[in-house]
Amino acid sequence: MTPEDGSGQRGAPAWQVTGQAFRVAVDSGRLDLPLPGSGRTRERWAAFADLAAEDLSLARLAEGHADAVAILAELDGPPPAPGSRWGVWAAHPPGPQLEAGCHDGGWRLRGTKRYCSGARCCTHALVTAAAPDGMRLFAVPAGALAPVPGTWPATGMAGSDTLDVDFDEVAALPVGAPGAYVERPGFAHGGAGVAACWYGGARAVGGALLSAAGRRDVGPHALAHLGAVDIALRAVRSALDAAADEIDADPADLKGVGRRRSLRVKALADAVAGEVMDRVGRALGAGPLCLDEAHSRRVADLTVYVRQHHAERSLAELGALVAEQGTQW
DSSP: OOOOOOSSBBBSSSSHHHHHHHHHHHHTTTTTOOOTTTTHHHHHHHHHHHHHOOOOHHHHHHHHHHHHHHHHTTTTTOOOOOOOOOOOOOOOOOSSOOOOEEEEEEEEEEEEEETTTTTTTTTTEEEEEEETTTEEEEEEGGOOOEEEETTTOOSSSEEEEEEEEEEEEEEEESSOOOSSHHSHHHHHHHHEEEHHHHHHHHHHHHHHHHHHHSSSSSOOHHHHHHHHHHHHHHHHHHHHHHHHHHHHHHHOOTOOHHHHHHHHHHHHHHHHHHHHHHHHHHHHHHHHHOOOHHHHHHHHHHHHHHHSTTTHHHHHHHHHHHHHOOOOO
């Protein structure tokens, strides 16, 4: 008998199942989304939320692909070939960093990059690396890379295929000037878009309580939790809609508030995701976590995914911006 692999199916590893769904999403045109600031940012983020409500690991790969497409457009990079699947690998955890060197007129990357979602599912990736002239962004074909098996043993987000990847003098194409990746307006816009994925995941977790309340008498305490979940999810949805409209009104971030807006909406989505998971657990007890495989996987996935938020460090950055720039409450 083949054991369950955490994918909801028997046999294939979770990352292969999610990778196939990612391939279908790209090939079908489902991920041909409006660019941030194009006047249709709400539509873009609604697609992220819907994907996350279905499968958070799939949403992680889809959001990375859509972000890569937007980055390439903003920094005048090579347009993605039809059917190509892109990731954005830009984490900088403590430890050795990926390095870039220019030799004989071409760039090459060496070292290890951590937290590379879609390491075996993507055909290409945008990767940050330390170069002699500063931090740069590079486009690389994934076929030349060496994902390190076993470097993502997590239960949560098991399908996201987030492995370490080794680079052994891999040829790379620079995208934008040094520092351009983080200095462009779209960096803040893209960061806010991740909150739409967290919202979609929280919406799906909250759906377990909504469904239970529709089927049976869950009692007044559970209904109180459902009321609080309703308020929390509507609050973050309203914040996402407002943020999307602000981005569309000022795509170049001429007002200079993009970073502050991104920090706010991500912090709110993180807090709401935590509240929803806690309240649904308190309202329904251990039953759904023990007996509903899809629900338990959503909770595990969302628990991992929202920790992409930097918690108090991001709140401190937001507080510093508010103190410096002022605000209206």
